[in-house]
Amino acid sequence: MAREFSTVGVVGLGTMGAGIVEVFARNGIDVVAVEISAPALERGRATLKGSTDRAVAKGKLAEADRDALHERVHFAVGLDALHSVDLVIEAVPEHLDLKQRIFAELDRVCRPETILATNTSSLSVTEISVATSRPNQVIGIHFFNPAPVMKLVEVVRTVVTAPEVVADVEALCARLGKVDVTINDRAGFIANALLFGYLNHAVGMFESHYATREDIDAAMKLGCGLPMGPLALMDLIGLDTAYEILDTMYRRGGRDRRHAPVPLLKQMVTAGLLGRKSGRGFYTYERPGSPVVVPDEATPLATDAALADGARAIAKVGVVGSGTMATGIIEVFAKAGYEVVSVTRGMEKSAKVCEAVKTSLNKGVVRGKLAEADRDAALGRISWSATLDHLADVDLVVEAVVEELSVKKALFASLDEICKPGVVLATTTSSLPVIDVAMATQRPADVVGLHFFNPAPVMPLVEVVRTIRTSPEATATARAVCAALGKTGVVCGDRSGFIVNALLFPYLNDAVKMLEASYSTADDIDHAMKLGCGYPMGPFELLDVVGLDVSLAIQRELYLELREPGFAPAPLLEHLVTAGYLGRKTRRGFRDHSHR
Numbered sequence: 126m127a128r129e130f131s132t133v134g135v136v137g138l139g140t141m142g143a144g145i146v147e148v149f150a151r152n153g154i155d156v157v158a159v160e161i162s163a164p165a166l167e168r169g170r171a172t173l174k175g176s177t178d179r180a181v182a183k184g185k186l187a188e189a190d191r192d193a194l195h196e197r198v199h200f201a202v203g204l205d206a207l208h209s210v211d212l213v214i215e216a217v218p219e220h221l222d223l224k225q226r227i228f229a230e231l232d233r234v235c236r237p238e239t240i241l242a243t244n245t246s247s248l249s250v251t252e253i254s255v256a257t258s259r260p261n262q263v264i265g266i267h268f269f270n271p272a273p274v275m276k277l278v279e280v281v282r283t284v285v286t287a288p289e290v291v292a293d294v295e296a297l298c299a300r301l302g303k304v305d306v307t308i309n310d311r312a313g314f315i316a317n318a319l320l321f322g323y324l325n326h327a328v329g330m331f332e333s334h335y336a337t338r339e340d341i342d343a344a345m346k347l348g349c350g351l352p353m354g355p356l357a358l359m360d361l362i363g364l365d366t367a368y369e370i371l372d373t374m375y376r377r378g379g380r381d382r383r384h385a386p387v388p389l390l391k392q393m394v395t396a397g398l399l400g401r402k403s404g405r406g407f408y409t410y411e412r413p414g415s416p417v418v419v420p421d422e423a424t425p426l427a428t429d430a431a432l433a434d435g436a437r438a439i440a441k442v443g444v445v446g447s448g449t450m451a452t453g454i455i456e457v458f459a460k461a462g463y464e465v466v467s468v469t470r471g472m473e474k475s476a477k478v479c480e481a482v483k484t485s486l487n488k489g490v491v492r493g494k495l496a497e498a499d500r501d502a503a504l505g506r507i508s509w510s511a512t513l514d515h516l517a518d519v520d521l522v523v524e525a526v527v528e529e530l531s532v533k534k535a536l537f538a539s540l541d542e543i544c545k546p547g548v549v550l551a552t553t554t555s556s557l558p559v560i561d562v563a564m565a566t567q568r569p570a571d572v573v574g575l576h577f578f579n580p581a582p583v584m585p586l587v588e589v590v591r592t593i594r595t596s597p598e599a600t601a602t603a604r605a606v607c608a609a610l611g612k613t614g615v616v617c618g619d620r621s622g623f624i625v626n627a628l629l630f631p632y633l634n635d636a637v638k639m640l641e642a643s644y645s646t647a648d649d650i651d652h653a654m655k656l657g658c659g660y661p662m663g664p665f666e667l668l669d670v671v672g673l674d675v676s677l678a679i680q681r682e683l684y685l686e687l688r689e690p691g692f693a694p695a696p697l698l699e700h701l702v703t704a705g706y707l708g709r710k711t712r713r714g715f716r717d718h719s720h721r
């Protein structure tokens with residue numbers, strides 16, 4: 126029989142604590158909610174009220190249930206109020222000495238059988254536990270932000286945590302409607318170990334002006350389907366908390382430089398820019414604690430006029446190539462009203478591409494997303510050619526041929542001879558340096574990267590890559606074209622992986638390393654990222670979809686260009702590729718897909 130928890134204590138009512146109180150009270154459990162001072166207690170009470178009022182306003186909580194919820198919470202200053210609770214969850218700031226002091230005090234105040242839990246994200250639960258006389262009753266219960274919403278709880282057992290304590294806490298998580306994964310005590314556990322290198326990297330991109338905050342966040346939301354971008358997430362977590370987590374992970378997790386907090390973070394924390402809780406972090410909020418972003422001096426002007434500023438007029442577009450990307454891009458431009466000249470290496474290929482575009486447009490008609498007349502108009506705008514000479518009068522060329530530098534360079538040299546002056550020349554490369562392609566022409570200022578995502582007609586994101594020679598007009602033109610296509614164009618520098626792949630693949634590689642180290646299973650890791658961070662797919666699901674060979678190639682490129690030791694491809698990934706386990710396309714990758 127699992128232990129009954131009728132009263133729990135929560136220590137610290139900040140970002141996490143207030144949410145944890147709500148989780149317990151919502152599930153019929155009495156809570157003693159403790160803070161360090163009366164003003165902090167009031168803040169915690171206000172956070173709980175704000176959150177439950179929002180739930181009522183959204184129709185997710187009945188008014189009577191909200192009132193009953195509040196009646197279950199008893200607020201108090203000081204730990205003495207916790208003398209008769211069954212379980213305590215500590216959620217004070219991420220400092221080992223503070224947590225150890227609180228645990229020593231809890232050990233004195235609480236009954237001998239009370240379980241003492243920490244919500245730490247990165248500190249050693251074991252080190253916290255030895256501050257008490259009952260380390261076997263100390264455990265990590267790591268909730269995710271926002272606690273009432275995110276389904277995952279990481280249950281962290283130390284080498285001395287009693288098995289029945291683990292079982293009791295697992296049963297409690299189920300009662301709270303949460304999904305738990307139980308793991309050993311390692312810095313960052315599953316989710317944060319995979320998340321924080323990525324978040325820190327994104328801050329580094331922002332710090333080095335590689336891309337704007339809006340573009341970094343839009344790239345990850347639209348390119349990967351994440352619920353929020355990394356900088357908005359940092360603001361939600363709290364920059365002080367994020368700094369401490371990174372710092373601890375750096376020191377405990379093998380001094381991986383990717384966890385060494387980017388200097389800007391420390392500066393922002395020192396300046397009091399803590400994220401949502403202080404009203405300002407990477408973004409500015411309506412008021413402290415509010416989730417509503419308001420414009421500030423860094424907010425870009427989103428008007429059409431601003432987008433078109435300096436942009437050249439584009440009416441006719443050439444698309445070179447006959448693969449998946451070229452086919453999708455032809456469709457996207459034609460549907461948006463551009464005249465399109467498709468150039469392939471032969472009329473047979475052109476016929477195939479034409480068929481593929483027709484099939485795709487017809488699907489749109491069948492699904493009711495496209496009128497027949499619009500389909501016919503789109504097809505009518507496309508001309509099919511097997512010679513580059515037909516690009517003499519286009520305003521923009523989008524190259525989507527095979528990913529080989531020599532082929533692309535030769536093509537750009539030809540385009541340079543054929544195209545009229547002032548044309549923007551774009552490459553869709555996902556891994557080659559755009560500047561190499563640009564320098565094959567006499568007009569590098571007119572060359573940009575236009576990195577579409579697959580399938581191009583569906584994916585809302587395009588990375589606009591500017592090299593150190595790209596002119597502001599060419600960049601503005603590319604951005605305006607993306608907007609006219611109904612896509613979000615994000616501008617970034619010419620570095621391996623641009624924004625999305627540079628942030629995504631090291632995280633996937635880290636997941637493989639975690640699996641290889643037998644810290645957890647592929648299922649639990651996938652669960653953790655989906656239920657703890659709201660990712661649409663777990664890393665192993667995504668790797669099997671993308672293809673292990675493709676993932677390995679991208680990771681190798683990143684490693685070679687950035688020379689970051691932490692980017693070295695996981696040996697397990699290399700071995701699976703060598704063994705021919707490439708993912709869904711070979712029916713076996715991290716998982717066996719032969720029966721699906």
Ligand SMILES: NC(=O)c1ccc[n+]([C@@H]2O[C@H](COP(=O)([O-])OP(=O)(O)OC[C@H]3O[C@@H](n4cnc5c(N)ncnc54)[C@H](O)[C@@H]3O)[C@@H](O)[C@H]2O)c1
Nearest residue numbers: 137138139140141160161165216217219245246270362366
């Ligand atoms: N922020 C996140 O997204 C997140 C997610 C999961 C876990 N965590 C972990 O949760 C813990 C709390 O983080 P947070 O982001 O909620 O921090 P926070 O700074 O928002 O809140 C901490 C609260 O603890 C209170 N406090 C400080 N000393 C206290 C004491 N002696 N007694 C009682 N209360 C005290 C503070 O007044 C503050 O309200 C940390 O260990 C953190 O790593 C954070």
